[in-house]
Amino acid sequence: MEKAEPHIVVEDLTVAYASNVILHDLTFTINRGDIFIIMGGSGCGKTTVLRSMVGLLQPTRGQVLYDGLNFWSAEHEEQKNITRKFGILYQSGALWSSFTLAENIALPLQQYMDLSPGQLKKIVSLKLALVGLAGFEEYYPSEISGGMKKRAGLARAIALDPEILFFDEPSAGLDPISAHLLDELIIELRNSLGATVVVVTHELASIFAIGNNSVFLDADTKTIIAAGEPRKLLSESKDPKVINFLTRGEGRAQEVIR
Amino acid sequence: MTTAGDMQLGEKAEMTLVRLPDSTLTVRISGEWKLGRQLPQGEEFRSQIESAETVSRITFNTQAMTGWDSGLITLLLEIIEIASEMHIAVEKDGLPAGVQRILALASAVPERKDARRETGRMSFLDRVGAFAIFLWNSMLEMLDFIGEASVAFLRLLLGKAHFRPSDLLLTMQECGAQALPIVSLISILVGIILAFIGAIQLKIFGAQIYVASLVGIGMVRALAAVMTGIIMAGRTGASFAAQLGTMQVNEEIDALKTLGISPMEFLVLPRMLALFLMMPLLSLYADLMGILGGVIVGVWMLDLNFMEYSNRTRSAVSLNDLWVGLFSAAVFGVLVALAGCFRGIQCGRSAAAVGEATTSAVVTSIVSIVVAMAVITVVCNVLNI
Numbered sequence: 151m152e153k154a155e156p157h158i159v160v161e162d163l164t165v166a167y168a169s170n171v172i173l174h175d176l177t178f179t180i181n182r183g184d185i186f187i188i189m190g191g192s193g194c195g196k197t198t199v200l201r202s203m204v205g206l207l208q209p210t211r212g213q214v215l216y217d218g219l220n221f222w223s224a225e226h227e228e229q230k231n232i233t234r235k236f237g238i239l240y241q242s243g244a245l246w247s248s249f250t251l252a253e254n255i256a257l258p259l260q261q262y263m264d265l266s267p268g269q270l271k272k273i274v275s276l277k278l279a280l281v282g283l284a285g286f287e288e289y290y291p292s293e294i295s296g297g298m299k300k301r302a303g304l305a306r307a308i309a310l311d312p313e314i315l316f317f318d319e320p321s322a323g324l325d326p327i328s329a330h331l332l333d334e335l336i337i338e339l340r341n342s343l344g345a346t347v348v349v350v351t352h353e354l355a356s357i358f359a360i361g362n363n364s365v366f367l368d369a370d371t372k373t374i375i376a377a378g379e380p381r382k383l384l385s386e387s388k389d390p391k392v393i394n395f396l397t398r399g400e401g402r403a404q405e406v407i408r
Numbered sequence: 409m410t411t412a413g414d415m416q417l418g419e420k421a422e423m424t425l426v427r428l429p430d431s432t433l434t435v436r437i438s439g440e441w442k443l444g445r446q447l448p449q450g451e452e453f454r455s456q457i458e459s460a461e462t463v464s465r466i467t468f469n470t471q472a473m474t475g476w477d478s479g480l481i482t483l484l485l486e487i488i489e490i491a492s493e494m495h496i497a498v499e500k501d502g503l504p505a506g507v508q509r510i511l512a513l514a515s516a517v518p519e520r521k522d523a524r525r526e527t528g529r530m531s532f533l534d535r536v537g538a539f540a541i542f543l544w545n546s547m548l549e550m551l552d553f554i555g556e557a558s559v560a561f562l563r564l565l566l567g568k569a570h571f572r573p574s575d576l577l578l579t580m581q582e583c584g585a586q587a588l589p590i591v592s593l594i595s596i597l598v599g600i601i602l603a604f605i606g607a608i609q610l611k612i613f614g615a616q617i618y619v620a621s622l623v624g625i626g627m628v629r630a631l632a633a634v635m636t637g638i639i640m641a642g643r644t645g646a647s648f649a650a651q652l653g654t655m656q657v658n659e660e661i662d663a664l665k666t667l668g669i670s671p672m673e674f675l676v677l678p679r680m681l682a683l684f685l686m687m688p689l690l691s692l693y694a695d696l697m698g699i700l701g702g703v704i705v706g707v708w709m710l711d712l713n714f715m716e717y718s719n720r721t722r723s724a725v726s727l728n729d730l731w732v733g734l735f736s737a738a739v740f741g742v743l744v745a746l747a748g749c750f751r752g753i754q755c756g757r758s759a760a761a762v763g764e765a766t767t768s769a770v771v772t773s774i775v776s777i778v779v780a781m782a783v784i785t786v787v788c789n790v791l792n793i
Contacts, residue, residue, distance in 0.1 A: 276485065289525070341506065341509055
């Protein structure tokens, strides 16, 4: 591993809907090139943290720094420059249903770049090929399967060669083989693009397969109760909630992790 | 042989082809290869390699490259494709590890043979034929839907239909009481417009008092029902289509079917009944509001006496006019509900399909209202009603 260089720093982040505090005082650092996992049980606010990190939900307190620049106190133009570096895969794929897959991928490229139609077509084909969907340019999202939608969503997420990739429950709704292939794709994209990857998930197989750092969110205390490399947490954490989660409630003696 | 990109930020992107004595061609890539700047294209490589002497191997040298993104990958894929066409071996060792991995990833899953679609244009006759088949199928589906709705209605009369009474009451409230403000506004304005237009002509003959007859008969017999029908088409019919369409997208209708619950009885019937019951009431209310609009013009603009206006209206409007108006309203109610529910149930499984269903519901409702009104008018004329 190269020397760790902080890429994203979250400091004292507190998020609330009106007076209802969802999470408070979250502090963690994500290094460049990390595959960072935000994990926890259902309803602990994982997606809420992600929404705060990508600029969809303003925190009530705290900051999110990208290369040292606080997103939430930045000017509008600076915020746009930061989000330009993001690639986000939403839980459902969030493809625009009235666009073909090619149009879905072309839109961010047209928004930010001045490319000729020929170049645009080549890039779109490349992105679809990277996620194993070569030839599906003219399909509409309603004509492809759930797993293909996820991959098409990923192709759109990597359209602009992002520095940071965010994944919200990437394996949700996928069969184990598709989920495994998607995990491999995430690792491969990180390795080849050199991107920093932030994954929100509760899928243990994915957590252990791809994560090299993580935080564990707790719904009761509404904050982080454990942080570190997932496998280390599995073997070293003393928190019963963390052990329970990482061993699917079976305890450390009966670990079923490969 | 050199081609160069423009000079922007960083070093300019350059591709230089160097021929070695052993028929190897080295592609030397230098500068910053990032999208958004003018990068050398595959066509340039093709023209240069085709004009060159025999090449048996292509290698890469990227030592002078300072940055890359998808812009470089697309060029490399083109070079590999061209080399493959010309049966030239390509050695990727000289490329950065990340680039090699992306190239491997891009070709890891070969394109499925049947995946790519023909996007050619259909001939005129093909399109006419396809449209005719589409229309025929739509008509069959519509008839099927009307048949199913009739069966559901019969089951209701026999006391066998299953739906929640609360749904019926809620829909009645939504399409009845909650529509009163918009029905009031439109009806008063239609009454005023009708009175104004009539007044201009009737004043010439000094027959302003007949404005009351014009507005009274016009509103009670036809316009109140038509205007209420059109308001309901835009307001309630569209809402039915959007509701049922979204339920289709979310597989809620599938869930009903698999539970053995008929969507026709559970979803369509209460909506149809609600509009069937509420439309005549709304139309009656629109009659009064339209006449009120006429009164406003008659009393304040034409200096008619209120009692005079009222007596004229009473003597002009017959009970038959009222029955025709109320009957038309009930028919329009059923048509709007049928169109809205039909388009909603027929909806595809995407956000765009919901939009199309909504538009289609409104268009179908309005067209069917106008056609039904024409039929009712002709029939009433033939029967001297």
